[in-house]
Amino acid sequence: MKINELKFSSNTIILFCVVAILCAFFCAILFSAGCRKAVSDNDHEDGTDSIIHISFTSDQTRKITMDVKANEGANVIAEDKDGIRYKLFIPPFALKQDQSVTITPCINVKISGLGGGTCKTCQGADENCCHRGVILEPAGLVFDSSIFLTVQFPESMAFPFEKPGIIAYVDPANGEYDVCPTQTVVSERSLVAKITHFSGYVTDEVNHDRLKEAIKDAFSKLGSPTGSYFWPNLAYIWELLAIYDVCNHYENCSDLRSMIENNLYTSYEAHVNWKIAQSAGRSDCEALYLGQVATEVMALSNADQFRNLNSRLDEAYA
Incomplete structure (x- = not known):
């Protein structure tokens, strides 16, 4: 019998399933707002800078505050x-309650350190033309569903993302740099990102070294719960898939795609083996939840490997 065909006759098991899935969901949300452990400057053996430095200044003269009704969005x-527009689309019921929301554009946005500090597409004096930022408040506010942040460049200035760019959640205090699922809409001169909480967000070009650090960070957070009932943390799988998607457009990122494919499979395989050994053939909802991971990775070139792991789960819980 396939995993998605399992039926439970015990109300206790059904209740356990609901609780476990809800716990896993809330863990994913909480961890998605977690902080990366900052590394010291010049941490590499060759003496190069190994931390992502982020700085910006909020422009209080451009701040916009609006009272939003939860049931209306x-x-x-x-x-x-400079005429760059920051648009926050809040769907109805994305907020848990009526909320005052503030958008504050930033000036003097700079990203430096690991990966360098200039935008390759920039010309002239503005070497940071691809680095723009905004602060969304109240900081840390988590939504019941995704909210979309659009950064739109005016016709009066060059659009620095003719090839796909990214929007990242950042925390300058500790070098936090988490890539959001981002679409580049060249015809509208825009980047559009799906976000899960309010914080600081910046635009950036695809920078190999910064993305590699983001991948390593996501795997460190994803891998730590392996061998527990709260793996996987889908928030980090979504970040990895967002990086994978944007890397498809850049030849110099093929190693990053392989890094995501191989490490995600290794992490998933380790937990499948652990779960099958722990459950000893019992049909429980952890297998159902774990099986959902394969539906998130069908865009990877090694998707068949994940299907094979799910087949093992099917057999174990038949």
Whole structure:
């Protein structure tokens, strides 16, 4: 019998399933707002900088605040001094309750250290043309469903993302740099990202070294719960898939795609083996939840390997 065909006759098991899935969901949300452990400057053996430095200044003169009703949602829009628009689309019921929402555009946005500090597409004096930022408040607010942040560049300035770019959640205090699922809409001169909480967000070009660090960080968080009932943390799988997607457009990122494919499979395989050994043939909802991971990785070139692991789960719980 296939995993998705399992039926439970015990109300206790059904209740356990619901609780376990809810716990896993909330763990994913909480961990997605977690902080990366900052590394010291010049941590590499060759003496190069190994931390991502992020700095910006909020432009209080451009701040926009709106009271949003949870059952109605809203579009909240702010514009920076250069005419770049930051649009926050809040669907109905994404907020848990009526909420005052603030968008504050940033000036002097700089990303340096690991991966360098200039944008390859920039010309002239503005070497940080691809680095723009915004602060969304109240900081740390988590949503019941995804909210979309759009950064739209005006016709009066060059659009630095003719090839796909990214929007990243950042925390300058500790070098936090988490890639959000991002779409580049060249015809509208925009980047659009799916976000899960309010914080600071910046735009950036695809930078190999910074993305590699983000991948390593996501795997360190994803891998730590392996061998527990709260693996996988889907928040980090979504980040890895977002990086994988944008890397498909860049030849110099093929090693990053392989890194995601191989390490994600290794992590998934380890937990499948652990779960089968722990359950000893019992049909429980952990197998159902674990099986969902394969549906998230069908875009990977080694997706068949994940299907094979799910087949093993099918057999174990038949």
